[in-house]
Amino acid sequence: MVFLSERSRNTPPSPIRRLSRFAREAKARGVLPYALNIGQPDLECPASFQEGVLQAASRHIEYAPSEGFLSFREAWAEWCERELAVSTDPDHYLVTVGASEGLVFLFTTCCDPGDEIIIFDPTYANYMGFAEQTGVRLVSLSSRFEDGFQLPEPETIRKHITSRTRAILLCNPNNPTGVLYGEEEVQRLLDLCHRYGLYLLLDETYREIVYDQQPITSALKFATEDPHVVVVDSLSKRFSLCGARIGTLHVPSPELREKILSLAQARLAAPTLEQQAAEHMLRTLPPGSLEALRGCYQARRDCLLTALQEKGSAAGISCCSPSGAFYLLAKLPVENAEEFARFLLTDYQHEGRTVFLSPAKGFYSIPGSGEDEVRIAFVLQEDSLRHAVEILVEGLSAYRS
Amino acid sequence: MVFLSERSRNTPPSPIRRLSRFAREAKARGVLPYALNIGQPDLECPASFQEGVLQAASRHIEYAPSEGFLSFREAWAEWCERELAVSTDPDHYLVTVGASEGLVFLFTTCCDPGDEIIIFDPTYANYMGFAEQTGVRLVSLSSRFEDGFQLPEPETIRKHITSRTRAILLCNPNNPTGVLYGEEEVQRLLDLCHRYGLYLLLDETYREIVYDQQPITSALKFATEDPHVVVVDSLSKRFSLCGARIGTLHVPSPELREKILSLAQARLAAPTLEQQAAEHMLRTLPPGSLEALRGCYQARRDCLLTALQEKGSAAGISCCSPSGAFYLLAKLPVENAEEFARFLLTDYQHEGRTVFLSPAKGFYSIPGSGEDEVRIAFVLQEDSLRHAVEILVEGLSAYRS
Numbered sequence: 001m002v003f004l005s006e007r008s009r010n011t012p013p014s015p016i017r018r019l020s021r022f023a024r025e026a027k028a029r030g031v032l033p034y035a036l037n038i039g040q041p042d043l044e045c046p047a048s049f050q051e052g053v054l055q056a057a058s059r060h061i062e063y064a065p066s067e068g069f070l071s072f073r074e075a076w077a078e079w080c081e082r083e084l085a086v087s088t089d090p091d092h093y094l095v096t097v098g099a100s101e102g103l104v105f106l107f108t109t110c111c112d113p114g115d116e117i118i119i120f121d122p123t124y125a126n127y128m129g130f131a132e133q134t135g136v137r138l139v140s141l142s143s144r145f146e147d148g149f150q151l152p153e154p155e156t157i158r159k160h161i162t163s164r165t166r167a168i169l170l171c172n173p174n175n176p177t178g179v180l181y182g183e184e185e186v187q188r189l190l191d192l193c194h195r196y197g198l199y200l201l202l203d204e205t206y207r208e209i210v211y212d213q214q215p216i217t218s219a220l221k222f223a224t225e226d227p228h229v230v231v232v233d234s235l236s237k238r239f240s241l242c243g244a245r246i247g248t249l250h251v252p253s254p255e256l257r258e259k260i261l262s263l264a265q266a267r268l269a270a271p272t273l274e275q276q277a278a279e280h281m282l283r284t285l286p287p288g289s290l291e292a293l294r295g296c297y298q299a300r301r302d303c304l305l306t307a308l309q310e311k312g313s314a315a316g317i318s319c320c321s322p323s324g325a326f327y328l329l330a331k332l333p334v335e336n337a338e339e340f341a342r343f344l345l346t347d348y349q350h351e352g353r354t355v356f357l358s359p360a361k362g363f364y365s366i367p368g369s370g371e372d373e374v375r376i377a378f379v380l381q382e383d384s385l386r387h388a389v390e391i392l393v394e395g396l397s398a399y400r401s
Numbered sequence: 402m403v404f405l406s407e408r409s410r411n412t413p414p415s416p417i418r419r420l421s422r423f424a425r426e427a428k429a430r431g432v433l434p435y436a437l438n439i440g441q442p443d444l445e446c447p448a449s450f451q452e453g454v455l456q457a458a459s460r461h462i463e464y465a466p467s468e469g470f471l472s473f474r475e476a477w478a479e480w481c482e483r484e485l486a487v488s489t490d491p492d493h494y495l496v497t498v499g500a501s502e503g504l505v506f507l508f509t510t511c512c513d514p515g516d517e518i519i520i521f522d523p524t525y526a527n528y529m530g531f532a533e534q535t536g537v538r539l540v541s542l543s544s545r546f547e548d549g550f551q552l553p554e555p556e557t558i559r560k561h562i563t564s565r566t567r568a569i570l571l572c573n574p575n576n577p578t579g580v581l582y583g584e585e586e587v588q589r590l591l592d593l594c595h596r597y598g599l600y601l602l603l604d605e606t607y608r609e610i611v612y613d614q615q616p617i618t619s620a621l622k623f624a625t626e627d628p629h630v631v632v633v634d635s636l637s638k639r640f641s642l643c644g645a646r647i648g649t650l651h652v653p654s655p656e657l658r659e660k661i662l663s664l665a666q667a668r669l670a671a672p673t674l675e676q677q678a679a680e681h682m683l684r685t686l687p688p689g690s691l692e693a694l695r696g697c698y699q700a701r702r703d704c705l706l707t708a709l710q711e712k713g714s715a716a717g718i719s720c721c722s723p724s725g726a727f728y729l730l731a732k733l734p735v736e737n738a739e740e741f742a743r744f745l746l747t748d749y750q751h752e753g754r755t756v757f758l759s760p761a762k763g764f765y766s767i768p769g770s771g772e773d774e775v776r777i778a779f780v781l782q783e784d785s786l787r788h789a790v791e792i793l794v795e796g797l798s799a800y801r802s
Binding site: 050104129242260 | 403404405406407408409410412413414415418439441445446447448450451454455458459460461462463464465467498499501502505509510511512513514516527530531534536567598600628629641642643644645646654656657660661662663664666667668669670671672673674675
């Protein structure tokens with residue numbers, strides 16, 4: 001028998017990808033699931049990214065610098081300035097292989113094994129995988145469906161800070177709840193971090209995807225030079241570039257940046273072509289393109305909420321209205337939402353269609369939480385969303401009978 | 402003050418990239434260094450990769466599956482079959498972000514913090530970074546310049562196996578020595594691994610780059626289904642695709658594969674475009690293209706060896722002739738080769754040129770080893786290599802006087 005490390009045995013398979021096999025099998029049977037399970041936008045990426053790829057395609061595909069191309073980091077800083085009206089230093093950014101790699105770098109440099117990071121349940125499921133992988137203990141404070149997933153009071157958070165606490169990690173807007181935390185809430189967390197010498201790690205992957213004309217929240221706006229703050233980012237969602245695997249870390253602390261750079265040097269570099277193509281995209285993006293993106297997702301959110309209220313309420317489905325990102329958590333009248341999600345893929349169809357949902361349990365690290373909830377990603381067109389809700393309601397009725 | 406983890410404080414900056422700043426400063430002064438420091442081939446990648454990029458460029462850049470596209474893994478298995486006459490199962494491969502990510506996955510799944518991996522000094526410097534990052538203790542057995550860097554006897558290796566030993570890691574052909582280990586030597590290591598329940602991790606990044614018509618060594622040929630064996634691979638060197646960041650792991654053990662897949666799922670995916678472009682490349686690569694590559698590097702090796710013998714011997718430089726990869730270790734008549742390498746960048750020039758070498762110390766994990774050695778990457782054309790040796794010899798004379 002071969003040895004398997006304890007940490008790898010403890011790393012959970014992705015709750016988002018766990019049911020994929022059943023979806024593939026459904027397709028093989030001729031049943032097409034509406035993919036509401038994964039944050040894979042159906043929208044096209046900007047045309048200028050494709051142009052950038054065509055321009056960059058050459059026969060010299062050399063290593064990028066470990067910290068990322070300076071010209072890409074300059075283009076990124078300029079783009080942030082245009083969008084957020086903040087001036088950031090290109091040298092404070094490190095380019096990573098998606099936000100994922102950036103988070104693993106942070107868990108590794110901010111924590112030794114056994115050290116703690118405070119998170120707010122429910123949140124991005126893969127934080128748990130990164131924590132197992134790096135030996136970090138996540139201390140989860142729950143935010144509740146019934147309260148619209150608001151953050152706990154600073155006093156409650158304070159009680160969970162120990163001598164091993166190194167950071168507070170917030171995904172904002174939050175995946176899977178779609179809650180947007182405002183500047184004051186982030187500032188309250190930052191005050192705690194200052195008081196106790198912690199890092200505030202802000203995953204701003206969905207930053208510009210906010211609804212109802214709310215202002216964008218970003219620590220880049222008010223803590224640009226704060227050595228306690230790291231902003232984690234990614235091209236994946238706002239530019240529909242999930243497969244490009246380009247993220248950034250904004251790290252004002254020179255000491256921390258140097259340590260992350262050592263890890264980055266060991267893995268050599270992030271992909272070259274995508275940095276070059278994204279640089280071209282960022283420099284030539286027409287103004288207002290994110291406005292259009294927000295409008296599109298907001299219309300989908302509204303359509304989904306309406307469908308859920310009209311058809312779902314009577315069937316016992318409740319949900320919180322998201323103020324950002326493109327996810328919504330729904331509470332279903334079932335005991336085990338994962339079993340129901342599997343049922344939809346394995347034992348149900350309506351005229352050749354079914355629905356692929358993400359059980360929300362995987363986004364909670366407090367055991368027993370979210371058992372009756374699912375995450376719905378509104379990454380399909382409105383007609384599809386309406387039809388998917390109809391199928392969900394009918395599937396629910398079939399499941400319960 | 403912000404906290405920095407002990408493991409990040411212990412992660413060494415890349416010895417290969419540490420002097421880069423001085424090279425940039427030399428360039429800024431108008432002194433152009435011959436870049437013999439980094440394994441960045443100057444050769445073009447296959448034209449079919451560029452074609453593949455142009456074909457794959459689209460406005461839908463979606464996540465690849467976490468294990469990599471099946472069609473890419475099939476193309477890779479077919480290509481391995483053509484090159485090595487072995488049949489491998491596409492489902493035994495996992496696609497990684499370069500060999501680097503594959504190695505971090507292996508260190509994490511094969512070892513818990515404090516567990517040990519046996520390596521042979523000198524070897525690829527970044528193994529040390531990966532070990533610090535993952536809490537793995539590298540147990541280094543030295544191989545000696547004077548013996549042509551042959552592996553220790555099995556009996557010597559056996560004495561270093563403890564209850565915490567999980568694996569033996571071999572880079573073959575080895576970076577930085579250029580030594581190719583034959584099938585019998587690998588088999589001897591495998592016998593030990595079977596006897597003590599260890600993994601044999603084989604980094605075959607340079608597999609096809611071997612000289613003098615020697616047969617290619619690959620564990621894929623004789624341990625295809627062995628659950629103790631993992632072959633780590635990368636497109637970077639043999640296809641001059643360093644910036645593509647695509648590697649593979651061949652993992653026959655279903656249990657280990659499942660655990661690596663959980664880590665792979667947490668980071669979502671390797672880049673999409675490069676997998677698609679590389680698939681096209683692998684399917685359309687003209688026969689004999691690696692033969693041409695070997696011929697090119699062999700001519701460079703011979704040119705470098707001749708220049709070092711003709712000009713370098715009298716100056717006190719000695720070296721081992723590499724049988725694979727594109728590196729050569731040279732012993733210099735200096736006490737501190739790093740100081741000399743820095744001198745060449747900061748205080749020396751010959752008609753506007755100098756030489757950028759990698760101090761070999763960073764490739765040794767046994768302290769005090771390799772202090773007077775440098776690694777020379779022969780990734781330049783023959784005229785440049787000859788000129789670089791002349792400058793090296795003159796620089797040496799200037800340094801010593």
